[in-house]
Structures are given as C-alpha cells and as structure tokens.
C-alpha cells in the first residue's frame with residue numbers, strides 16, 4: 001500500500017491543477033491519480049464512497065481521511081507556510097479571494113473555456129452570460145492588480161494560486177488578456193513563483 005497522500009485529479013482542470021501546483025511547490029509527497037470524468041470515473045461506487053459529490057480534485061490519506069474542494073485543500077496544504085500567512089486578517093482577505101473565485105470567476109471563465117475546449121463551441125457561440133460575467137471578473141482583477149504585485153499581502157499566497165489556474169487558461173475560453181497588462185504581468189509573476197513555463 002502506498003503510504004503517500006493521493007491526489008485524484010485531471011490535469012486539464014484548473015481546480016485540480018491548483019492543488020497540484022501547491023503540492024509540488026510545497027514539496028508534499030503525493031501520488032497523482034488521473035481521473036477521467038468523461039468516462040464516468042467520478043461516478044463509480046468506489047469514488048462516490050470517497051466523495052459523494054462525485055467531483056475532483058479529491059485528496060485521500062492512507063489513514064482513510066479524504067478532503068474535497070480545491071480551496072479547502074489549498075488552505076490545508078498551505079497551513080504554516082508563506083502561502084497562507086499567519087495574520088488572521090490577512091488570512092480572511094485571502095479567504096475572500098478564494099470565495100470570490102468560486103462564485104464570481106470560475107463559474108464564468110472556466111465554464112466558457114469548457115464550452116469551447118470540451119464542447120467545441122466557437123467563441124461567438126459561448127453563453128453570453130458567461131462572457132459578460134467572465135469579462136467582469138477579469139476586469140476586476142486587472143483593476144486590483146494595477147497597483148499591486150500580488151492579490152493580497154506582500155507576496156505570493158494561495159489567493160494568487162487559486163486564481164492563477166483558470167486565469168492563465170482564460171484565452172482558451174475566448175477571453176482576451178492583451179488589453180489587461182497588469183493581469184498578464186501578474187500571471188507571469190505567479191508562473192515564475194511556481195516554476196511554470198509560460
């Protein structure tokens with residue numbers, strides 16, 4: 001039996017990628033278990049026994065504990081590190097970005113990408129609501145980052161990590177980052193921080 005933490009995920013999913021980025025950056029030993037959603041692998045009885053929501057990413061430990069929800073996983077892995085500074089107010093500000101990402105960014109930017117990449121829709125046929133809200137999310141980030149290097153605090157945190165995954169993939173969803181220089185510079189900084197090729 002493998003005594004390492006297992007991460008169930010799909011490398012095409014930003015939600016899964018951010019967990020991988022964190023585990024790799026923090027040097028957390030793990031076994032990556034590729035899960036094919038399209039083949040129904042998140043809906044098998046054995047997977048549903050671990051996560052009744054039938055979703056990845058999912059982390060499982062040898063003692064039987066499991067943890068779902070990418071941002072909960074990020075918070076857990078990052079505890080005690082510079083990715084999640086100890087100051088309670090700064091942590092709350094970071095949490096605010098994590099919640100915003102899940103409610104106001106990912107459901108639009110990632111789902112528009114899903115329509116294009118997985119459903120094969122042309123850019124012009126994306127759901128207009130996804131486009132409007134996705135553009136608004138990216139505009140908010142651009143405005144915020146115009147006067148800052150990082151989303152919160154003085155360095156790279158899980159707020160940046162959580163937003164990086166789908167923001168750098170936004171062009172695959174038809175979103176143009178060229179008129180957003182602060183966002184592009186932030187993506188490049190984040191990629192450098194986690195040792196990712198741009």
Ligand SMILES: N[C@@H](CCC(=O)N[C@@H](CS)C(=O)NCC(=O)O)C(=O)O
Nearest residue numbers: 013015037054055056057069070071
């Ligand atoms: N809020 C969740 C979202 C997880 C999620 O939507 N995962 C997708 C892949 S990106 C999934 O597993 N979908 C399969 C399904 O719902 O059947 C998180 O951040 O972990």
